[in-house]
Amino acid sequence: MKRVTMILLALATISTLRAQEAPDTQPQALSLDEALEMTLSDNPAMLAAEYNRRAAQQERRAAIGLRMPQIGITGSYAYLGKDIEIDLNNLKAPVQDLSGKILGSGMIPSQYLPSISQMLGSVMGTSWALPIQERSLGFIGGDVTLPLWMGGKINAANRAARINEQTARSEGIQQRNALISELVERYYGLALAQQVVEVRQQVVDGVRKHLEDATALEAQGMIAHSEKLYVEFRMSEAERDLQNAKSQLETIRSALNSTLGKNGDYQPVTAMFMLGRIEPLDYFQTLASQRSPLLAQVEQKRQLAHEGVRAQRSEFLPQVVAMGGMSFYDYQVTDILPRWAVGVGVNFKLFNGLNREYKYSAAKQTVRRVEALQTKAEEDISVLIEKLYNQMDNYRTQMTSIESSLAFAEEYLKAKNAAFLEGMSSSSDLIDAELNLAKVRTERIQTAYQYDVLLAQLLEAAGASDEFMEYMRRSDTRHISYDK
DSSP states (O other): OHHHHHHHHHHHTTTOOOOOOOOSSOOEEEOHHHHHHHHHHHOHHHHHHHHHHHHHHHHHHHHHGGGSOEEEEEEEEEEOSSOEEEEOGGGHHHHHHHHHHHHHTTOSOGGGHHHHHHHHHHHHTSOOEEEEEOSEEEEEEEEEEEEEEOTTHHHHHHHHHHHHHHHHHHHHHHHHHHHHHHHHHHHHHHHHHHHHHHHHHHHHHHHHHHHHHHHHHHHTTSSOHHHHHHHHHHHHHHHHHHHHHHHHHHHHHHHHHHHHTSOOOEEEOSOEEEESOOOOHHHHHHHHHHHOHHHHHHHHHHHHHHHHHHHHHGGGSOEEEEEEEEEEEEESOOTTSOSEEEEEEEEOOSOSTTHHHHHHHHHHHHHHHHHHHHHHHHHHHHHHHHHHHHHHHHHHHHHHHHHHHHHHHHHHHHHHHHHHHTTOSOHHHHHHHHHHHHHHHHHHHHHHHHHHHHHHHHHHHHTOGGGHHHHHTOTTEEEEOTTO
């Protein structure tokens, strides 16, 4: 009778769970919608993507300026080695000979000869250098250059700038989709880790109670020492699993804070889920061909490569510009020089060492390389989507099997409880039944977690990460947690 009383006492405490001590500060409840809003507004990666988009936008606007006239103001001052002049002193001798002959020819009346000779002597005694420009001079003026035809280089540059802006947008979308997948992985990862800790804690509490009962029963001589040793072995295993689960919980908590862009102690309140049905595989592959930002970037790189070919081809064509200039102020500048000028300039390279030819050929090879990469990227995305889709379907199938195992584990534990009550089963069998139930429950929530992460990755590959919340709210959605 005493043995039966002790067994009943032990059985009454098997399912008793130790209440967890309440922390000093309660975690902040956080839904997945709130977490997504925080991530997209505070994560540094999103800020970097936005700055990249703005930079590309400014580069596009800068390319428009290539069509505009270039206006500049210049000023300069110079001090020459000497004045600029025309030296006519070498004409003095011939002039003097000619004048002597004229004066001696008798053609000029004698009364005029003294005055004429005096005048000629005065002229011959001076320098015959005519000043053109003084050695010190300066001016301030402006110039205007307007490209009329650059062989298509300006058009190619503007198209390339627009493509780069589109690429920046695609990169931003890709970064956004990647962050949504990362958030789902870490948000549900934290929820999974917290539930695993709770399951491990329940196991530790239950095994600890079994150990206390086993110690009391051994002292009464009702069980063998080996049964107590087995319970101690299971106790050490349970405590080790609990410690590992807590360490993993803290790691995932820090990872989630990094994704959110904020530090805090958050409690996920949005449950993991599984869908009753999902669109067929070809739906997601078609969606990827239309919306994948990665494929969009590859296409934009192909277009950019074609613009590179056009830019290199422009080197074979003439370049025509209109230009003009005007002096606003000058200091000691000769009046011989004009104060304004306009004109048209043409530049055409006939030969530059085959530089143009090789660059043009390289640009065409770049186009072929990008086209080959585009084909491979399309195939890789298709294969990735198929892989993720099949893995999701595999986890959905596993869930059916796991839930059958869960029902069996629950019934098996009840049977072991009844057998233990009747003295037909040992405490070690009961512990094994409890541990098996905890194992199946953990596998169940891990399967749901893997399913949700794969769904987020599938939508990311298809370029439809924003639709994750819509899948979560579908009518056939079934929420999964360790206890239901």
